[in-house]
Amino acid sequence: MWSKDKILSRADLLPLVASWKAEGQQIVFTNGCFDLLHLGHVDYLEKARHLGDKLVLGLNTDASVSRLKPGRPLQDEVSRARILASLLFVDAVVLFDEQTPLALIEAIVPDILVKGDDYAIDGIVGHEVVLQNGGQVLTVPLVAGYSTTRIVERVLRSS
Numbered sequence: 001m002w003s004k005d006k007i008l009s010r011a012d013l014l015p016l017v018a019s020w021k022a023e024g025q026q027i028v029f030t031n032g033c034f035d036l037l038h039l040g041h042v043d044y045l046e047k048a049r050h051l052g053d054k055l056v057l058g059l060n061t062d063a064s065v066s067r068l069k070p071g072r073p074l075q076d077e078v079s080r081a082r083i084l085a086s087l088l089f090v091d092a093v094v095l096f097d098e099q100t101p102l103a104l105i106e107a108i109v110p111d112i113l114v115k116g117d118d119y120a121i122d123g124i125v126g127h128e129v130v131l132q133n134g135g136q137v138l139t140v141p142l143v144a145g146y147s148t149t150r151i152v153e154r155v156l157r158s159s
Contacts, residue, residue, distance in 0.1 A: 026052030040146030
């Protein structure tokens with residue numbers, strides 16, 4: 001499968017997720033901006049994927065990132081989506097423009113909702129939806145010292 005074929009609209013994603021669920025596959029969902037892909041992101045996403053059978057990644061649109069992090073994103077949403085979709089352990093990428101992925105989580109109702117261990121379970125958007133539907137909300141350990149902000153700061157210091 002070509003990486004760009006994994007970048008789906010919400011309308012195209014929902015029947016695919018339904019078919020995966022009908023096959024008995026566990027759907028894992030995570031989300032983020034993923035502005036500059038780095039080791040911390042790759043490690044996190046790989047760990048998330050190993051929690052279930054299919055990993056769906058909700059990706060903030062450029063407008064959504066700008067509202068959360070002024071001056072960002074550094075890469076446009078098409079570039080970010082394509083890079084993430086190229087990872088073997090990412091099964092689908094879907095853009096969302098809202099402030100949070102709650103509407104997307106409500107539509108997908110993943111079996112497992114995952115974020116990094118810098119989040120408390122009750123602070124993860126959508127945790128109520130997943131738990132009320134018998135799913136799990138988990139955190140995975142992050143690789144210390146890796147963040148887009150740190151990379152940007154290092155680049156700026158060296159220029």
